[in-house]
Amino acid sequence: MANLKDLKNRISSVKSTRKITKAMQMVAAAKLRRAQEAAEMSRPYAERFNAVMAGLAASVGGSDSAPKLLSGTGSDKVNLLVVMTSERGLCGGFNTNIVKKAKTHAQELLAAGKEVKILTVGKKGRDQLKRDYADHLVGHVDLTEVKRLSYADAQGIAKDVLGRFDAGEFDVATLFYAEFVNVVSQVPQAQQIIPAKFEDAAEDEGATTLFDYEPSEEAILADLLPRGVATAIFSGLLENAASEQGARMSAMDNATRNAGDMIDNLTIEYNRSRQAVITNELIEIISGAEAL
Amino acid sequence: MADTMQFDLVSPERRLASLKVTSVQIPGADGDMTAMEGHSPTITTLRPGILSVDGPDGTNDYVVTGGFAEIRADGVSVLAERAVPKGDMTQEHLDEMMEEAKTMYSNAKEAFENEPGPVDDAAKLLSDMVAMGEHMGLTAKQ
Numbered sequence: 001m002a003n004l005k006d007l008k009n010r011i012s013s014v015k016s017t018r019k020i021t022k023a024m025q026m027v028a029a030a031k032l033r034r035a036q037e038a039a040e041m042s043r044p045y046a047e048r049f050n051a052v053m054a055g056l057a058a059s060v061g062g063s064d065s066a067p068k069l070l071s072g073t074g075s076d077k078v079n080l081l082v083v084m085t086s087e088r089g090l091c092g093g094f095n096t097n098i099v100k101k102a103k104t105h106a107q108e109l110l111a112a113g114k115e116v117k118i119l120t121v122g123k124k125g126r127d128q129l130k131r132d133y134a135d136h137l138v139g140h141v142d143l144t145e146v147k148r149l150s151y152a153d154a155q156g157i158a159k160d161v162l163g164r165f166d167a168g169e170f171d172v173a174t175l176f177y178a179e180f181v182n183v184v185s186q187v188p189q190a191q192q193i194i195p196a197k198f199e200d201a202a203e204d205e206g207a208t209t210l211f212d213y214e215p216s217e218e219a220i221l222a223d224l225l226p227r228g229v230a231t232a233i234f235s236g237l238l239e240n241a242a243s244e245q246g247a248r249m250s251a252m253d254n255a256t257r258n259a260g261d262m263i264d265n266l267t268i269e270y271n272r273s274r275q276a277v278i279t280n281e282l283i284e285i286i287s288g289a290e291a292l
Numbered sequence: 293m294a295d296t297m298q299f300d301l302v303s304p305e306r307r308l309a310s311l312k313v314t315s316v317q318i319p320g321a322d323g324d325m326t327a328m329e330g331h332s333p334t335i336t337t338l339r340p341g342i343l344s345v346d347g348p349d350g351t352n353d354y355v356v357t358g359g360f361a362e363i364r365a366d367g368v369s370v371l372a373e374r375a376v377p378k379g380d381m382t383q384e385h386l387d388e389m390m391e392e393a394k395t396m397y398s399n400a401k402e403a404f405e406n407e408p409g410p411v412d413d414a415a416k417l418l419s420d421m422v423a424m425g426e427h428m429g430l431t432a433k434q
Contacts (some may be wrong), residue, residue: 019396036421041306041307042304042306044302045304045371046304048362048371052335052362057337150305151304151305154304165423210333211334211335212335213334213335214321214325214334215336215337219337219362223360227359227373230304
Protein backbone atom coordinates (compact mmCIF):
# COMPACT_ATOMS: atom_id res chain seq x y z
CA MET A 1 0.00 0.00 0.00
CA ALA A 2 1.37 3.43 -1.05
CA ASN A 3 -0.34 5.04 1.89
CA LEU A 4 2.17 3.60 4.34
CA LYS A 5 5.10 4.99 2.42
CA ASP A 6 3.45 8.40 2.21
CA LEU A 7 2.94 8.49 5.94
CA LYS A 8 6.53 7.53 6.56
CA ASN A 9 7.75 10.35 4.33
CA ARG A 10 5.45 12.80 6.03
CA ILE A 11 6.77 11.82 9.45
CA SER A 12 10.39 12.21 8.48
CA SER A 13 9.69 15.58 6.85
CA VAL A 14 7.94 16.91 9.96
CA LYS A 15 10.79 15.54 12.06
CA SER A 16 13.35 17.55 10.13
CA THR A 17 11.16 20.65 10.37
CA ARG A 18 11.07 20.18 14.10
CA LYS A 19 14.85 20.01 14.17
CA ILE A 20 15.07 23.32 12.32
CA THR A 21 12.57 25.14 14.51
CA LYS A 22 14.25 23.75 17.60
CA ALA A 23 17.61 25.06 16.41
CA MET A 24 16.11 28.46 15.58
CA GLN A 25 14.59 28.63 19.02
CA MET A 26 17.92 27.98 20.67
CA VAL A 27 19.69 30.53 18.50
CA ALA A 28 17.00 33.09 19.33
CA ALA A 29 17.40 32.35 23.03
CA ALA A 30 21.14 33.01 22.84
CA LYS A 31 20.62 36.18 20.81
CA LEU A 32 17.91 37.32 23.18
CA ARG A 33 20.29 37.16 26.10
CA ARG A 34 22.78 39.33 24.26
CA ALA A 35 20.10 41.78 23.12
CA GLN A 36 18.78 42.06 26.64
CA GLU A 37 22.25 42.76 27.98
CA ALA A 38 22.75 45.47 25.39
CA ALA A 39 19.42 47.05 26.31
CA GLU A 40 20.37 46.86 29.97
CA MET A 41 23.71 48.57 29.32
CA SER A 42 22.14 51.47 27.51
CA ARG A 43 19.62 52.21 30.21
CA PRO A 44 21.76 54.32 32.59
CA TYR A 45 22.67 56.69 29.76
CA ALA A 46 19.11 57.11 28.53
CA GLU A 47 17.77 57.60 32.04
CA ARG A 48 20.27 60.26 33.10
CA PHE A 49 19.99 61.93 29.72
CA ASN A 50 16.23 62.21 29.95
CA ALA A 51 16.37 63.42 33.55
CA VAL A 52 18.72 66.26 32.65
CA MET A 53 16.79 67.09 29.49
CA ALA A 54 13.52 67.19 31.40
CA GLY A 55 15.04 69.67 33.85
CA LEU A 56 16.38 71.82 31.04
CA ALA A 57 13.20 71.63 29.03
CA ALA A 58 11.16 72.68 32.03
CA SER A 59 13.24 75.81 32.59
CA VAL A 60 13.64 76.86 28.95
CA GLY A 61 10.49 75.35 27.47
CA GLY A 62 8.21 78.31 28.09
CA SER A 63 10.33 80.95 26.43
CA ASP A 64 10.03 81.96 22.80
CA SER A 65 13.68 81.25 22.15
CA ALA A 66 13.21 77.53 22.77
CA PRO A 67 14.60 75.46 19.88
CA LYS A 68 12.15 74.12 17.34
CA LEU A 69 12.99 70.53 18.26
CA LEU A 70 11.45 71.21 21.66
CA SER A 71 8.65 73.68 20.97
CA GLY A 72 7.65 72.34 17.57
CA THR A 73 7.12 74.26 14.37
CA GLY A 74 3.83 75.65 15.59
CA SER A 75 1.85 73.29 13.42
CA ASP A 76 1.09 69.58 13.41
CA LYS A 77 0.04 69.25 9.82
CA VAL A 78 2.68 66.90 8.48
CA ASN A 79 3.45 63.79 10.50
CA LEU A 80 6.44 61.55 10.07
CA LEU A 81 6.06 58.01 11.33
CA VAL A 82 9.33 56.22 11.92
CA VAL A 83 8.36 52.55 11.90
CA MET A 84 11.06 50.24 13.21
CA THR A 85 10.66 46.53 12.50
CA SER A 86 12.91 43.54 12.00
CA GLU A 87 14.94 42.52 8.98
CA ARG A 88 13.95 38.87 9.24
CA GLY A 89 10.66 37.07 9.47
CA LEU A 90 9.60 33.98 11.39
CA CYS A 91 9.05 35.86 14.59
CA GLY A 92 5.34 35.46 15.19
CA GLY A 93 3.20 38.58 15.28
CA PHE A 94 6.10 40.88 16.10
CA ASN A 95 6.21 42.90 12.90
CA THR A 96 2.47 42.75 12.33
CA ASN A 97 1.79 44.23 15.76
CA ILE A 98 4.07 47.19 15.21
CA VAL A 99 2.72 47.80 11.72
CA LYS A 100 -0.86 47.54 12.98
CA LYS A 101 -0.17 50.18 15.59
CA ALA A 102 1.42 52.44 12.98
CA LYS A 103 -1.47 51.90 10.57
CA THR A 104 -4.08 52.80 13.20
CA HIS A 105 -2.12 55.94 13.98
CA ALA A 106 -1.82 56.81 10.30
CA GLN A 107 -5.54 56.28 9.75
CA GLU A 108 -6.41 58.58 12.65
CA LEU A 109 -4.14 61.27 11.27
CA LEU A 110 -5.48 60.93 7.75
CA ALA A 111 -9.04 61.05 9.05
CA ALA A 112 -8.18 64.29 10.83
CA GLY A 113 -7.05 65.72 7.50
CA LYS A 114 -3.34 65.60 8.23
CA GLU A 115 -0.50 64.57 6.02
CA VAL A 116 1.36 61.35 6.76
CA LYS A 117 4.89 60.41 5.78
CA ILE A 118 6.45 57.10 6.68
CA LEU A 119 10.10 56.26 7.19
CA THR A 120 10.73 52.57 7.64
CA VAL A 121 13.61 50.87 9.40
CA GLY A 122 13.79 47.15 8.73
CA LYS A 123 12.46 45.54 5.59
CA LYS A 124 9.64 43.46 7.08
CA GLY A 125 7.67 46.54 8.10
CA ARG A 126 8.32 48.14 4.75
CA ASP A 127 6.90 45.12 2.91
CA GLN A 128 3.73 45.24 4.98
CA LEU A 129 3.25 48.99 4.71
CA LYS A 130 3.89 49.03 0.98
CA ARG A 131 0.52 47.42 0.35
CA ASP A 132 -1.64 50.19 1.81
CA TYR A 133 0.64 53.17 2.22
CA ALA A 134 3.00 52.99 -0.73
CA ASP A 135 2.42 56.67 -1.55
CA HIS A 136 3.34 57.74 1.96
CA LEU A 137 6.69 55.99 2.19
CA VAL A 138 9.45 58.58 2.04
CA GLY A 139 12.48 56.57 2.95
CA HIS A 140 13.94 53.35 4.20
CA VAL A 141 16.88 52.47 6.40
CA ASP A 142 18.44 49.09 5.78
CA LEU A 143 20.08 47.38 8.74
CA THR A 144 20.45 43.96 7.11
CA GLU A 145 24.23 44.18 7.20
CA VAL A 146 24.37 45.19 10.84
CA LYS A 147 25.41 42.32 13.08
CA ARG A 148 25.59 44.19 16.34
CA LEU A 149 23.60 47.36 16.85
CA SER A 150 25.78 50.31 17.72
CA TYR A 151 25.03 53.87 18.62
CA ALA A 152 26.39 54.91 15.23
CA ASP A 153 23.45 53.13 13.55
CA ALA A 154 21.01 55.17 15.62
CA GLN A 155 22.96 58.32 14.83
CA GLY A 156 22.63 57.57 11.14
CA ILE A 157 18.85 57.30 11.40
CA ALA A 158 18.68 60.39 13.61
CA LYS A 159 20.70 62.35 11.06
CA ASP A 160 18.25 61.34 8.36
CA VAL A 161 15.26 62.37 10.48
CA LEU A 162 16.83 65.65 11.60
CA GLY A 163 17.84 66.48 8.03
CA ARG A 164 14.23 66.12 6.95
CA PHE A 165 13.08 68.21 9.89
CA ASP A 166 15.51 71.02 9.08
CA ALA A 167 14.34 70.92 5.48
CA GLY A 168 10.80 71.47 6.77
CA GLU A 169 9.49 68.16 5.51
CA PHE A 170 7.44 67.42 8.61
CA ASP A 171 6.23 68.93 11.90
CA VAL A 172 5.80 65.97 14.21
CA ALA A 173 7.78 62.73 14.33
CA THR A 174 6.61 59.59 16.07
CA LEU A 175 8.69 56.51 16.67
CA PHE A 176 7.14 53.03 16.49
CA TYR A 177 8.80 50.03 18.09
CA ALA A 178 7.97 47.14 20.38
CA GLU A 179 8.83 47.38 24.03
CA PHE A 180 10.25 44.20 25.50
CA VAL A 181 8.22 43.12 28.53
CA ASN A 182 9.14 39.45 28.59
CA VAL A 183 9.58 36.55 26.20
CA VAL A 184 5.88 36.10 25.55
CA SER A 185 4.85 39.73 25.62
CA GLN A 186 6.12 42.63 23.48
CA VAL A 187 4.06 45.78 23.50
CA PRO A 188 4.10 48.02 20.43
CA GLN A 189 4.83 51.61 21.40
CA ALA A 190 4.30 54.98 19.78
CA GLN A 191 6.71 57.60 21.08
CA GLN A 192 6.78 61.19 19.95
CA ILE A 193 10.38 62.31 19.41
CA ILE A 194 9.91 65.66 17.67
CA PRO A 195 8.90 67.96 19.30
CA ALA A 196 10.57 66.29 22.25
CA LYS A 197 8.41 65.25 25.17
CA PHE A 198 9.71 64.40 28.58
CA GLU A 199 8.08 62.69 31.48
CA ASP A 200 7.13 64.93 34.34
CA ALA A 201 8.45 62.53 36.95
CA ALA A 202 12.00 63.70 36.44
CA GLU A 203 11.03 67.34 36.88
CA ASP A 204 10.78 67.16 40.64
CA GLU A 205 14.36 66.07 40.90
CA GLY A 206 15.49 68.87 38.61
CA ALA A 207 13.56 71.44 40.60
CA THR A 208 15.28 70.62 43.89
CA THR A 209 18.78 71.34 42.59
CA LEU A 210 19.50 74.61 40.89
CA PHE A 211 22.16 74.03 38.26
CA ASP A 212 24.63 76.44 36.75
CA TYR A 213 24.77 76.02 33.02
CA GLU A 214 27.88 76.38 30.95
CA PRO A 215 27.46 77.68 28.24
CA SER A 216 23.89 79.00 28.48
CA GLU A 217 20.83 76.82 28.98
CA GLU A 218 19.70 77.50 25.44
CA ALA A 219 23.05 76.54 23.97
CA ILE A 220 23.14 73.28 25.91
CA LEU A 221 19.61 72.47 24.91
CA ALA A 222 20.33 73.19 21.27
CA ASP A 223 23.34 70.90 21.48
CA LEU A 224 21.57 68.11 23.32
CA LEU A 225 18.20 67.95 21.58
CA PRO A 226 19.56 66.35 18.38
CA ARG A 227 21.44 63.88 20.56
CA GLY A 228 18.18 63.19 22.37
CA VAL A 229 16.63 62.07 19.09
CA ALA A 230 19.52 59.67 18.52
CA THR A 231 19.26 58.39 22.09
CA ALA A 232 15.52 57.73 21.72
CA ILE A 233 16.08 55.92 18.44
CA PHE A 234 18.91 53.89 19.94
CA SER A 235 16.81 52.74 22.90
CA GLY A 236 14.00 51.94 20.48
CA LEU A 237 16.31 49.86 18.32
CA LEU A 238 17.63 47.93 21.30
CA GLU A 239 14.17 47.28 22.70
CA ASN A 240 13.13 46.14 19.25
CA ALA A 241 16.09 43.79 18.95
CA ALA A 242 15.27 42.15 22.26
CA SER A 243 11.56 41.97 21.40
CA GLU A 244 12.28 40.42 18.02
CA GLN A 245 14.36 37.63 19.52
CA GLY A 246 11.81 37.09 22.27
CA ALA A 247 8.98 36.87 19.76
CA ARG A 248 10.98 34.52 17.57
CA MET A 249 11.84 32.34 20.51
CA SER A 250 8.22 31.86 21.57
CA ALA A 251 7.06 31.46 17.96
CA MET A 252 9.67 28.76 17.37
CA ASP A 253 8.84 27.12 20.69
CA ASN A 254 5.22 26.84 19.55
CA ALA A 255 6.28 25.54 16.17
CA THR A 256 8.47 22.89 17.76
CA ARG A 257 5.62 21.77 20.00
CA ASN A 258 3.17 21.66 17.10
CA ALA A 259 5.60 19.59 15.10
CA GLY A 260 5.88 17.19 18.05
CA ASP A 261 2.08 16.82 18.24
CA MET A 262 1.91 16.26 14.51
CA ILE A 263 4.56 13.58 14.66
CA ASP A 264 2.64 11.80 17.44
CA ASN A 265 -0.60 11.85 15.45
CA LEU A 266 1.07 10.71 12.27
CA THR A 267 2.87 7.89 14.09
CA ILE A 268 -0.42 6.62 15.52
CA GLU A 269 -1.98 6.77 12.08
CA TYR A 270 1.02 5.00 10.59
CA ASN A 271 0.88 2.19 13.16
CA ARG A 272 -2.88 1.76 12.68
CA SER A 273 -2.63 1.42 8.94
CA ARG A 274 0.33 -0.93 9.28
CA GLN A 275 -1.76 -3.07 11.63
CA ALA A 276 -4.66 -2.96 9.17
CA VAL A 277 -2.39 -4.18 6.39
CA ILE A 278 -1.18 -7.09 8.51
CA THR A 279 -4.74 -8.03 9.52
CA ASN A 280 -5.78 -7.92 5.90
CA GLU A 281 -2.96 -10.19 4.87
CA LEU A 282 -3.83 -12.64 7.66
CA ILE A 283 -7.49 -12.73 6.60
CA GLU A 284 -6.40 -13.45 3.03
CA ILE A 285 -4.14 -16.29 4.13
CA ILE A 286 -6.76 -17.82 6.44
CA SER A 287 -9.60 -17.60 3.92
CA GLY A 288 -7.27 -19.03 1.30
CA ALA A 289 -6.42 -21.98 3.59
CA GLU A 290 -10.10 -22.58 4.41
CA ALA A 291 -11.01 -22.73 0.75
CA LEU A 292 -8.69 -25.68 0.23
CA MET B 293 42.92 61.89 51.89
CA ALA B 294 40.43 64.34 50.54
CA ASP B 295 36.72 63.63 50.56
CA THR B 296 35.42 61.49 47.77
CA MET B 297 32.37 61.68 45.56
CA GLN B 298 30.55 59.37 43.22
CA PHE B 299 31.70 59.42 39.59
CA ASP B 300 29.86 57.79 36.68
CA LEU B 301 30.97 57.70 33.09
CA VAL B 302 28.38 56.30 30.71
CA SER B 303 28.19 56.03 26.96
CA PRO B 304 25.01 55.00 25.11
CA GLU B 305 26.35 51.49 24.76
CA ARG B 306 27.70 50.81 28.21
CA ARG B 307 28.76 52.11 31.60
CA LEU B 308 32.50 52.64 31.54
CA ALA B 309 33.13 53.62 35.10
CA SER B 310 31.34 54.00 38.38
CA LEU B 311 33.52 54.64 41.39
CA LYS B 312 34.41 56.97 44.25
CA VAL B 313 36.90 59.64 43.23
CA THR B 314 38.54 62.71 44.67
CA SER B 315 38.49 64.91 41.59
CA VAL B 316 37.50 64.89 37.94
CA GLN B 317 38.93 67.11 35.24
CA ILE B 318 36.32 67.75 32.57
CA PRO B 319 36.92 69.12 29.08
CA GLY B 320 33.99 71.55 29.06
CA ALA B 321 32.86 73.37 25.94
CA ASP B 322 34.00 76.68 27.44
CA GLY B 323 37.22 75.34 28.94
CA ASP B 324 38.48 72.68 31.26
CA MET B 325 37.15 72.51 34.77
CA THR B 326 38.00 70.34 37.73
CA ALA B 327 35.19 69.16 39.93
CA MET B 328 35.72 68.08 43.51
CA GLU B 329 33.34 67.25 46.27
CA GLY B 330 31.05 70.19 47.12
CA HIS B 331 31.28 71.77 43.67
CA SER B 332 28.26 73.91 42.88
CA PRO B 333 25.75 72.04 40.71
CA THR B 334 26.67 72.61 37.08
CA ILE B 335 25.78 71.20 33.71
CA THR B 336 28.22 71.67 30.89
CA THR B 337 28.55 70.30 27.40
CA LEU B 338 31.76 68.55 26.42
CA ARG B 339 34.24 69.26 23.70
CA PRO B 340 36.43 66.44 22.39
CA GLY B 341 39.18 66.04 24.92
CA ILE B 342 40.57 64.07 27.78
CA LEU B 343 38.63 63.39 30.91
CA SER B 344 40.96 62.83 33.81
CA VAL B 345 39.74 61.05 36.91
CA ASP B 346 41.64 60.96 40.19
CA GLY B 347 40.48 57.84 41.93
CA PRO B 348 41.60 55.56 44.74
CA ASP B 349 43.83 53.59 42.34
CA GLY B 350 45.57 56.48 40.65
CA THR B 351 44.57 58.58 37.68
CA ASN B 352 42.44 57.24 34.87
CA ASP B 353 42.17 59.07 31.58
CA TYR B 354 39.36 58.73 29.07
CA VAL B 355 39.00 60.20 25.62
CA VAL B 356 35.50 61.63 25.28
CA THR B 357 33.60 63.34 22.49
CA GLY B 358 30.18 64.95 22.52
CA GLY B 359 27.74 64.84 25.39
CA PHE B 360 27.58 66.58 28.72
CA ALA B 361 28.63 66.42 32.34
CA GLU B 362 26.32 66.86 35.27
CA ILE B 363 28.05 68.00 38.43
CA ARG B 364 26.23 67.73 41.73
CA ALA B 365 27.57 68.42 45.19
CA ASP B 366 27.86 64.70 45.85
CA GLY B 367 29.02 63.44 42.51
CA VAL B 368 29.66 63.79 38.81
CA SER B 369 27.94 62.02 35.92
CA VAL B 370 29.49 62.27 32.51
CA LEU B 371 27.35 61.23 29.57
CA ALA B 372 29.59 61.01 26.53
CA GLU B 373 28.49 59.93 23.09
CA ARG B 374 31.80 58.25 22.67
CA ALA B 375 34.20 57.40 25.47
CA VAL B 376 37.34 55.31 25.20
CA PRO B 377 39.93 54.64 27.93
CA LYS B 378 43.03 56.55 26.90
CA GLY B 379 45.12 53.41 26.83
CA ASP B 380 42.80 51.84 24.25
CA MET B 381 42.91 54.88 22.00
CA THR B 382 44.74 54.11 18.80
CA GLN B 383 45.67 55.96 15.66
CA GLU B 384 42.76 54.26 13.86
CA HIS B 385 40.28 55.58 16.41
CA LEU B 386 41.58 59.08 15.98
CA ASP B 387 41.58 58.82 12.21
CA GLU B 388 37.98 57.70 12.30
CA MET B 389 36.97 60.57 14.55
CA MET B 390 38.94 63.06 12.48
CA GLU B 391 37.21 61.80 9.38
CA GLU B 392 33.81 62.41 10.96
CA ALA B 393 34.71 65.88 12.14
CA LYS B 394 36.03 66.74 8.69
CA THR B 395 32.83 65.60 6.98
CA MET B 396 30.83 67.64 9.46
CA TYR B 397 32.98 70.66 8.70
CA SER B 398 32.59 70.39 4.94
CA ASN B 399 28.85 69.69 5.30
CA ALA B 400 28.45 72.76 7.48
CA LYS B 401 30.36 74.85 4.96
CA GLU B 402 28.03 73.77 2.20
CA ALA B 403 24.80 73.99 4.15
CA PHE B 404 25.37 77.31 5.89
CA GLU B 405 27.18 79.50 3.41
CA ASN B 406 26.12 82.79 4.89
CA GLU B 407 25.88 81.84 8.52
CA PRO B 408 29.22 81.66 10.25
CA GLY B 409 27.85 80.05 13.43
CA PRO B 410 27.62 76.35 12.51
CA VAL B 411 30.73 76.52 10.35
CA ASP B 412 32.75 77.96 13.21
CA ASP B 413 31.40 75.28 15.53
CA ALA B 414 32.46 72.55 13.14
CA ALA B 415 35.87 74.16 12.66
CA LYS B 416 36.30 74.32 16.42
CA LEU B 417 35.36 70.67 16.73
CA LEU B 418 37.98 69.81 14.14
CA SER B 419 40.71 71.84 15.82
CA ASP B 420 39.78 70.33 19.20
CA MET B 421 40.31 66.90 17.70
CA VAL B 422 43.70 67.89 16.33
CA ALA B 423 44.75 69.35 19.67
CA MET B 424 43.62 66.23 21.46
CA GLY B 425 45.53 64.02 19.04
CA GLU B 426 48.73 65.99 19.48
CA HIS B 427 48.34 65.93 23.22
CA MET B 428 48.27 62.16 23.11
CA GLY B 429 51.23 61.87 20.81
CA LEU B 430 49.18 60.72 17.85
CA THR B 431 49.34 62.50 14.55
CA ALA B 432 46.08 63.88 13.29
CA LYS B 433 46.02 63.61 9.52
CA GLN B 434 44.96 66.92 8.07
